[in-house]
Amino acid sequence: MPRSNTLDTHTLPCCPALLSLALAGGPLESLRQLRDQHDSSAAAIAAGPAQWRAASCTPAQCQALSRPDPDAWARATTWLLEDNHHLIGWDEPDYPPLLRDSPNPPVALFVAGDPTRLWQPAIAIVGSRNPTAGGRDNARDFATALAGHGLTIASGLAAGIDAAAHRAALACSGSTYAVIGTGPDLAYPRHHRQLQAQIASQGAVVSEYPPGTVPRSGQFPARNRLLAALALGTVVIEAAERSGALITARLASEAGREIFALPGSIHNPMARGCHRLIRQGATLVTHADDILEGVANLAGELACALQTRLQTPISPVPSGQHPAVTPEDPNYKRLWDALGYDPTGMDLLIERTGLTAASLSSMLLLMELEGRVASAHGRYTRT
The missing domain is CATH 1.10.10.10 (Winged helix-like DNA-binding domain superfamily/Winged helix DNA-binding domain)
Structure with missing residues (x-):
């Protein structure tokens, strides 16, 4: 397998070839195609540049597959050697089935915590980063009720509604996981570092981005597609007409998932996105039972x-x-x-x-x- 002499593979707690694929970056479809054309990740890497190009890998991907960046490799290896840190590959049986069958799934997932949480029936709760007090209460109440019904609460660890949903699940000893748009070793926003650690300890934190990946704007809509695909349905608590929560709802619809929206006051600008979703066919919900029936x-x-x-x-x-x-x-x-x-x-x-x-x-x-x-x-x- 072509590899830089500086890369240590002896103590790596996962397949080195899988990590090479995870660090390659670029279009995911070409990496999945490369993997599917061979019996294993190791065989895909060993196939060499001609086979990589035949699978539509870009020149940058071919370069990364041939000689992974030593710094990125060292960061990922260091992170993976810590307790309860995992790399789950597209070709492995523990890869979440709902995500596998969704549009453009990643070739691997970095998971801090318990990977089995990603198999449990989950509801994504999303909404504004600047919710009203009522919106925050609704996020807490719905998360608590759904967790009480045995559902896992999934969200994106953002400020506002996301954080309220995660905290409510943790407070009632429910199950929760966070899908993040940075490397699994970084917290964004930074003041959620303690919350992220608590979720990893009691649930799971999942990212398609390698350790050390800093926040960039394009990564968060990409993160939203994972959140939407992993959950049985997405509940939008409060959202303005231009909101990342609406992106998550659209991606959930494209993945064949149910979309739920809470109505609000016509005078509340944070309810306009929810009202728009309801007009477009989302299920209007006022109680957790409405969601249970839908999923x-x-x-x-x-x-x-x-x-x-x-x-x-x-x-x-x-x-x-x-x-x-x-x-x-x-x-x-x-x-x-x-x-x-x-x-x-x-x-x-x-x-x-x-x-x-x-x-x-x-x-x-x-x-x-x-x-x-x-x-x-x-x-x-x-x-």
Whole structure:
């Protein structure tokens, strides 16, 4: 594999070839095409410049694949050697399925924290960086309610609505992850450094940009496409008529996701973007239940993908029927037996069933959407 003599690959906790692809930059389609034409990332790099050019790699990409920048390599290697830091490649089974099937997914993801959060059913909550007090309260209340229903809260770690949603999920011990537009080692805005560290510790922080990548304006709309694709749906709390939140909503629509918008006062300029979305067909929401109904179908698709990954018999429940508890569905039976009519938290369900949190979250969501399970404040009961 062509590589600079200064690059250390001996202690790297991931495939060196995958890191080469992640550091190549440039058009993502050509890197995905190159990878898909070979059996592995290592084979793609070993194929050499002629094959790289045949996959439409640019001259700059070919140069980077041949001799990765030593400084960028050192920063990425140093970051990856830290605990709970991961590089997940396009060719790996842990790559999030909703993102894989979206327009222009990245060839790799840098993840600080728990990568399985990206598999859990999530709702993106976005909005103004300068919300009203009411908008901030709505972000908190919706994030708390949705987290109480077992959904992960996803957002972009921006000031305003994003930060309020993340903090609300953390405060109620819910699941959350942030999709950022810088390298995973940098916080933007800077005063969110502590919040970013807390999200990485209790959830996950994900970026397609290598460590050391500073904030640039074009990276944030690109970040928004990842946020939109990873989530089952996007909720816009407050947004002006020209807003990054509207970009996220448009990208969510292009990825086949549901779009929800909260109405507001006709006198509030921060509500005009939401009203525009509603006129264009977004679902008007006033309660978390409106969102649960809207994402039921896609949640079932995610559960099927999770079944394949975990090789567990998770399957959507036919409308009007109880979840299957026959020997053909042992995990559902185990979960059903672990539930009672007294509220039961996720930790106790994990202890009783021996199943993972990711598996239980998907199963509980499907059972709740079918009306067989109720949840409140992160605890579950039979109905």
